[in-house]
Amino acid sequence: MIVCPNCNHPNPDGAVQCEACYTPLPATSNCPSCGATVQADAAFCGQCGYNLHATAAAAVAPTVAPEIPLEVQPSATPDPLLELLQPDPLENGGTTNSQAAPSPLPPTVVATPPETSIPTAPSTTIASPPPEPVTAPMEEAMAPTPEPVAAPAVTVARTQLQQVTARLIHVQSDREIELPQSLSVIHIGKQNDRIPPDIDVSGFTGSEIVSRIHADIRIEGDAHYIEDVGSSNGTYINNLPLLPGNRHRLRPGDRISLGKGDMVTFLFQIS
Template structure:
């Protein structure tokens, strides 16, 4: 069938004008791959997708329409002269395997492996045998009480560290009852939460609040602690700690 490019009417094969609008129909041809009827100027077959342009180019080459003159004479190539004059190989008596091995060992220098300096050690000293032992240093997290210059090391085996004073509900991991002005600190005052290498502090409903770098920490919010942060439990900056990493 030939589809009219003007009104899309399907006309029978071989028709030259459209039966519906009398528009001249394009010339048709047969797909060499599947035999379907295609337009003569089509690039690909609508049935099988065959490349019609490549097929026409091949037909033109074999038909002699495209110049493929290969009758031109190919000039003879001159044989180049050798760069090095060949020498006749003289084969002498072959030495024994033992003699060849001794001669090779005598003429071949034995390379000594380069000495590699020992890697730098991170330890404070060496063992009696001269070998260095690697010592891993673990970070220590501390709270420095500003008013008394007292260091409190945070427990390393806890993920939640309770700060407050002795009570029957949640006993504190860091007891501040012995510090001056501890009466402004609630019994359940704040928590420090450990998540990987990060430390977060949050107020858990204290009466006088928690202040980070002199700014109030709202209940429910948490602050990621960094070295040097100033933590005040209660108003007036009377019970103050510095967060330290060593």
């Protein structure tokens, strides 16, 4: 279907102008996903929702490699006890050698007091608390699974669809013709061997200008469409010619003329 840009009326594929307001229709193309007919400037397919610009966008978009974060190993915290046990490198005269440098002066005898033992503080070990037992997942696994509660049944009242009755009123004789509800296509014309008419106008005055296979009325849901099927004298809707290949959606009060001169005319009504 082609949607009219002026009145948003859906038109059949291949139509060159809107059947409701006679506005020229835009160009169309096919969806690469489902093959449906879409407008050339559409961004998405109305049938399957395919993004019509996805292929062009995928070709232009560069490929960016994902960034992988580098793992940095945390530095080890030095043990304060080991730092206390290590000797200071600046002791013994501020040198880093294990032996002191020789002095040019003669050695001096210095009386040293008796060695005294320096009591060291006893090392204390801080015991970490034992880990708490993880019982939540086990309790959840052992817990019984609640039974699903069935939702209450909702009773929906069904409403009966109203029957739509469509009819044609012959203007010249004021005769009413009810359209058959069992047919999806209603042929209008005169008796012939190819397509027998569902509405025969042979008995109406001026029927000589009506072709044997003149026009069709198509029923789609609650909508009625009329189209000329190649008549000799044409079909006119509200005194405007209906071009071959196009169709018009009928509305109550539309005037349908079969042939020129307004000799065989019907009014479309719905009740």
